[in-house]
Amino acid sequence: MSSALRKQRYLLDYTLSSLARRPGKNLGLLLVYTLIVFMLASVMLFTHALRSEAVAILQESPEIIVQRLVAGRHDLIPAHYLRKMGHIRGVLERKGRLWGYFFDPAVKANYTLMVPDEAQPAADEIEIGATIAATRGVGLGDIISLRSADNRPFSFRVSGILDADSQLVSADLILLSEATFRDFFAIPEGLYTDLVLRVRNPRELRTIAEKLILLLPDTRPILRDEVLRTYDAIFSWRQGIVFVLMAGAVLAFVIFAWDKASGLSGEERKEIGVLKALGWETADVIRMKFWEGAVVSLLAFLLGYLLAYAHVFYTSAALFEPVLKGWAVLYPEFAPIPYIDLLQIATLFIFTVFPYTVATIIPIWRAAITDPDLVMR
Amino acid sequence: MKTIELHQVCKTFNQYQPNEFHAIRDIDLRIEPRQATVLKGPSGSGKTTLLAMIGCLSRPTSGRITLGGETLSGLPERFMTEVRRRTFGFIFQQFNLIRGLTVSENVMLPAYPLGLPRERLGRKTAELLARFDLAPKAQLKVEFLSGGEAQRTAICRALINDPEILIADEPTANLDTRLSAEFMQLAHGLVAEGRTILMTSHDPEVFDSPMIDRVVAIRDGRLEP
Numbered sequence: 001m002s003s004a005l006r007k008q009r010y011l012l013d014y015t016l017s018s019l020a021r022r023p024g025k026n027l028g029l030l031l032v033y034t035l036i037v038f039m040l041a042s043v044m045l046f047t048h049a050l051r052s053e054a055v056a057i058l059q060e061s062p063e064i065i066v067q068r069l070v071a072g073r074h075d076l077i078p079a080h081y082l083r084k085m086g087h088i089r090g091v092l093e094r095k096g097r098l099w100g101y102f103f104d105p106a107v108k109a110n111y112t113l114m115v116p117d118e119a120q121p122a123a124d125e126i127e128i129g130a131t132i133a134a135t136r137g138v139g140l141g142d143i144i145s146l147r148s149a150d151n152r153p154f155s156f157r158v159s160g161i162l163d164a165d166s167q168l169v170s171a172d173l174i175l176l177s178e179a180t181f182r183d184f185f186a187i188p189e190g191l192y193t194d195l196v197l198r199v200r201n202p203r204e205l206r207t208i209a210e211k212l213i214l215l216l217p218d219t220r221p222i223l224r225d226e227v228l229r230t231y232d233a234i235f236s237w238r239q240g241i242v243f244v245l246m247a248g249a250v251l252a253f254v255i256f257a258w259d260k261a262s263g264l265s266g267e268e269r270k271e272i273g274v275l276k277a278l279g280w281e282t283a284d285v286i287r288m289k290f291w292e293g294a295v296v297s298l299l300a301f302l303l304g305y306l307l308a309y310a311h312v313f314y315t316s317a318a319l320f321e322p323v324l325k326g327w328a329v330l331y332p333e334f335a336p337i338p339y340i341d342l343l344q345i346a347t348l349f350i351f352t353v354f355p356y357t358v359a360t361i362i363p364i365w366r367a368a369i370t371d372p373d374l375v376m377r
Numbered sequence: 378m379k380t381i382e383l384h385q386v387c388k389t390f391n392q393y394q395p396n397e398f399h400a401i402r403d404i405d406l407r408i409e410p411r412q413a414t415v416l417k418g419p420s421g422s423g424k425t426t427l428l429a430m431i432g433c434l435s436r437p438t439s440g441r442i443t444l445g446g447e448t449l450s451g452l453p454e455r456f457m458t459e460v461r462r463r464t465f466g467f468i469f470q471q472f473n474l475i476r477g478l479t480v481s482e483n484v485m486l487p488a489y490p491l492g493l494p495r496e497r498l499g500r501k502t503a504e505l506l507a508r509f510d511l512a513p514k515a516q517l518k519v520e521f522l523s524g525g526e527a528q529r530t531a532i533c534r535a536l537i538n539d540p541e542i543l544i545a546d547e548p549t550a551n552l553d554t555r556l557s558a559e560f561m562q563l564a565h566g567l568v569a570e571g572r573t574i575l576m577t578s579h580d581p582e583v584f585d586s587p588m589i590d591r592v593v594a595i596r597d598g599r600l601e602p
Contacts, residue, residue, distance in 0.1 A: 002492070003492030006495070007489065010490075017482065275486065276458070277432075277467055278534070279463075279487045279490055279538065280458070281455060281490060282454060284489075284490050371434060372429075372435070373435035376434075
């Protein structure tokens with residue numbers, strides 16, 4: 001081994017012993033630092049997982065949704081619009097959808113009621129999401145009573161519990177037959193909530209949307225990409241809110257780290273002076289302190305990231321769930337798919353490890369370039 | 378063996394500021410090799426400041442310090458450090474041992490930047506500790522040492538890089554009479570080995586000792602005739 005390498009080993013040895021000599025300060029710093037990395041990484045990982053999940057789910061959704069607007073608000077759309085759409089070249093498939101929301105005062109939660117495309121339940125039966133089943137405490141064959149828009153009581157037998165794999169979309173979902181849906185919400189025949197289209201060539205989506213607006217000026221076509229962008233914006237916004245909420249904690253950490261890392265105590269300044277007097281070069285002292293900062297920050301980064309990874313992918317981000325998933329009452333049992341994004345890690349690294357290391361080095365450098373005699377005094 | 382020479386050396390703290398202080402004024406001095414020289418004087422006379430400049434721990438505000446004819450005072454920081462490491466060994470008044478480290482770790486500190494092989498450094502350290510009766514304390518943390526043991530540890534640390542010149546600032550200030558005499562014996566032995574010792578003291582036990590070759594008196598930053 002060359003003397004330069006041995007020298008680095010000695011410096012690293014000294015750094016480790018130096019860390020062990022101030023266990024209170026360094027453990028405190030490590031704890032707070034880890035917590036900050038954990039919180040930031042949790043938000044980043046979970047938001048990214050939600051986005052990925054949304055993208056995966058929306059891959060199966062229609063390419064174009066057509067809604068009717070009345071006075072700028074979403075209204076029921078006549079079924080005969082489907083016929084008119086048939087004249088647009090490139091439209092492969094078109095159909096009406098029926099869906100709506102229902103507030104259940106019993107559990108103070110909103111449900112999404114929907115008529116499935118295929119295999120509709122019988123008139124007095126429903127299929128429900130797993131979270132509704134858990135919240136209402138019902139199982140297969142049990143009866144659920146709901147009051148309709150015109151206050152009539154409807155009793156449904158639970159004929160199915162929706163697949164747990166699709167929790168993110170099915171948690172608050174109730175599937176029922178078309179006739180029952182129309183009866184429950186008092187929607188007459190010939191009207192739908194919205195219409196959906198599939199097109200032959202995805203590159204023609206925008207052209208078809210433009211033609212739709214010309215043909216049916218009171219409608220609004222919504223492209224799948226736009227929905228994706230909206231989800232993306234919502235999750236970014238929620239991520240932003242969490243970051244803002246965490247800003248205080250982050251600021252407290254910055255002050256703490258600055259104080260602990262950069263505010264050299266008299267003892268530390270004297271130690272630097274002694275090392276210099278004993279023949280350590282300025283670069284040796286800086287390197288040693290750099291190692292010290294690097295050990296703390298890298299350890300905190302690793303611990304924080306691993307804890308965040310476990311938190312997000314093994315507990316479904318239990319701590320941030322209410323903010324990041326949305327302000328619903330029925331939280332889906334969403335299990336994000338584990339992933340590692342190098343760019344995300346690099347971003348987190350730059351915003352946590354880099355500033356800390358710089359904060360550590362500058363005052364050390366200032367002390368190290370001063371005459372040892374002055375520093376020791 | 379190198380002679381240390383000072384030519385019109387001055388040291389001013391807080392220069393051009395309201396609290397400007399002239400610690401050392403126009404000192405000319407020649408320190409011969411293989412001798413024990415004491416700078417004596419009352420507190421605040423400038424002994425430690427002068428010692429620090431000679432040992433390359435600080436630079437003179439003006440004047441010139443040479444070592445074996447080579448000017449030190451104008452050397453860039455890196456070369457100053459190199460000279461300090463290769464030529465000087467320091468024994469500080471408070472010993473300045475690093476708390477939390479063992480005796481042997483403290484002794485090895487000046488040798489770390491040299492990157493010596495671990496076995497060689499360990500052997501060298503063990504030999505020094507044995508020579509100064511510290512072998513049984515090698516793995517003890519320095520905060521548990523007695524005053525005499527701490528000083529001997531500081532001496533071992535000063536000798537680890539085998540320097541020509543030993544610089545000791547008030548080496549007996551924290552020792553009782555018996556330990557002071559013991560230190561003087563050690564110093565005498567080091568001079569006999571061919572080293573130069575330069576120390577400060579206001580202790581008559583030191584500057585009146587027959588083991589001292591030369592006493593230089595300093596007061597208010599100037600040498601006394």
